[in-house]
Amino acid sequence: MLILPSRRQVLGGIGAGAALGLSTGAYALFEPRYRLVVTRYAPVLPRWTPGLRLRVAVLADFHVGEPFMPLDRIAEIVDATNALAPDLILMLGDYPAGPSVTFRKVPLLEFARVVEGLRAPLGVHAILGNHDWWDDAEAQAGLSDVTEAQRVLEARGIPVMENTVLRLEKDGHPFWIAGLGDQEPFVKVGNYEGRDDLSGTLARITDSAPVLLMVHEPDIFLDVPDRVSLTLAGHTHGGQIRLFGYSPVIPSQRGNDFAYGHVVLKNRHMIVSGGFGVSRVPVRLGVPPEIVLLELGHPVASVDLVPGRTVPDDGRRPG
Numbered sequence: 001m002l003i004l005p006s007r008r009q010v011l012g013g014i015g016a017g018a019a020l021g022l023s024t025g026a027y028a029l030f031e032p033r034y035r036l037v038v039t040r041y042a043p044v045l046p047r048w049t050p051g052l053r054l055r056v057a058v059l060a061d062f063h064v065g066e067p068f069m070p071l072d073r074i075a076e077i078v079d080a081t082n083a084l085a086p087d088l089i090l091m092l093g094d095y096p097a098g099p100s101v102t103f104r105k106v107p108l109l110e111f112a113r114v115v116e117g118l119r120a121p122l123g124v125h126a127i128l129g130n131h132d133w134w135d136d137a138e139a140q141a142g143l144s145d146v147t148e149a150q151r152v153l154e155a156r157g158i159p160v161m162e163n164t165v166l167r168l169e170k171d172g173h174p175f176w177i178a179g180l181g182d183q184e185p186f187v188k189v190g191n192y193e194g195r196d197d198l199s200g201t202l203a204r205i206t207d208s209a210p211v212l213l214m215v216h217e218p219d220i221f222l223d224v225p226d227r228v229s230l231t232l233a234g235h236t237h238g239g240q241i242r243l244f245g246y247s248p249v250i251p252s253q254r255g256n257d258f259a260y261g262h263v264v265l266k267n268r269h270m271i272v273s274g275g276f277g278v279s280r281v282p283v284r285l286g287v288p289p290e291i292v293l294l295e296l297g298h299p300v301a302s303v304d305l306v307p308g309r310t311v312p313d314d315g316r317r318p319g
Contacts, residue, residue, distance in 0.1 A: 035288040036080060036276075041262055042295040043269055043308060045229045048210050051297070052173035056212070057086035057120070058292035060234030063131065063277025064111045065097030066104040074114045077276060081118060081291055087170060088122040091115070091158070092234035092273065093129025093182065093216040095149045096136075101282040112152035122168050125177060126153055126160045129216040129235060131279070133185035140186070161214065163197045165204045174209040178202065178228075183217045198223060217251070218258040221270045230296075231270040236260060238274030238287035247287075254311070260287065262308035269308065 059081065063069055081089065096108060118124045132149040133139050139147050150160040161179025168175055181195035198220060205211060210229040215221070218233035238260035239247020252258040263270045276289040 031284045031288055036077065037288050037290045038080070038084065038293050039274070039290045040293045040295065041271055042298060043230070043262060043271070045210070045269055045296065046226060046267055047208075047229045048297055049173050049175070052170060052175060052210065053298050054170055054175070054294070054296040055085070055087045055298075056294040056296065057081050057084055057089045058092065058232055058271070058273050058294065059089065059276070060092035060273040060292075061094040061129070061237055061275025061277050061279075062111070062115075063094055063097035063101070063275075063279060064106045064108070065102035065277075066106060068101060068282060069097060069106075069277050071106060071110055071114055074111060075117075077289075077291065078115060078117045084291070084293055086120045086293070088168070088177075089118050089120045089124040090177070090212070090214055090232060091124065091126035092214055092232060092275075093127050094131040094234065094275070094277070094279075095129075095153075096131055097277060098131060098135060098279055100280055101278045108148050108152045112156045112158070115153075115158065116156040118158075122170065124158050125166065125179065125214075126158050127179040127214045127216060128160060128162065128182050128185075130182055130184040133182060162195065163201045165201060165211075167206075167209070174207070176205050176209055176211045178205070178211055178213045180213065180215045180220065183215075183220055196220060202227060218263075218270060218272050219253050221258065221263070221265065221268070222254075224268060224270075226266070226268050228268070230294075231268070232292075233258075233270060233272045234275050236272060236274075237277070237279065237284070238272070238290075240278060240281070240284050240287060242286035257311040264308045264310045 132147045136147045138144040153160055162181040165176050165178040178201050180201055183194040183196045184192040185195050186193045213228045213231045215233050217235045221231050224231050236250055236259050239250055247259050250259045260272050260274055273292045274287045274290045278284055
């Protein structure tokens with residue numbers, strides 16, 4: 001026998017669905033401003049020196065601006081990062097927020113004064129992202145070859161690496177950090193004209209010590225050689241809206257393969273940070289703002305704290 005729902009049941013179901021939708025929407029506005037997690041990785045990496053133990057904090061996609069990323073939120077991230085006592089801090093670009101998610105701009109000079117408080121014995125090092133170029137009117141007009149983001153960070157003692165490398169040491173063990181120029185700083189006739197020079201950057205490395213490569217957009221990973229022990233990327237915000245491990249819109253040619261987390265491709269390793277801020281739409285859902293903490297070469301590295309996932313090489317390359 002078919003039993004039809006009563007009018008009260010129908011209205012109640014509609015009301016419950018509406019309440020769920022409203023609560024989910026409210027949470028999606030809450031998540032970028034008030035949640036902050038530490039996501040820990042301890043990957044077993046190729047070309048890693050035995051005995052080199054390194055604790056690295058990775059910070060990506062701040063997108064400073066009100067209401068979602070005001071200066072007090074930046075200060076909270078700085079304090080939380082310092083409390084982790086990292087040996088090294090790496091910043092992966094996209095410091096300003098775009099106009100679609102900004103009610104009031106926060107001057108990058110003020111942002112730089114806050115992140116100047118980051119502390120690590122081996123320093124704080126940065127690269128640029130697409131928004132550091134896109135939201136810089138002078139750079140887009142060709143009036144300056146140096147972005148405001150780079151100027152203010154370097155004025156506060158945070159070097160910005162663009163197709164450059166730096167050799168560091170921890171407990172007598174050398175390693176390299178390499179910073180790649182952004183892959184999407186300018187849009188030319190529907191295409192991106194990049195400042196990245198992967199081969200030229202890696203050619204600057206003069207010995208066999210491990211390499212940590214900082215990139216903003218993850219697609220370049222398809223062309224990163226196995227000389228690099230670990231590639232670190234941002235840009236995707238982990239999908240920004242992520243349900244059951246899937247994001248409907250990813251700014252990557254590889255979609256959800258490169259959206260978030262530890263990716264393994266032909267025994268090459270990349271970790272994509274979910275970052276902090278928002279872009280295009282003012283919501284985050286299912287991918288809370290995160291500080292990535294790497295425990296490299298530590299005894300815990302026999303098992304990933306966050307497991308990696310192997311993805312196939314389909315032959316496609318960024319272009």
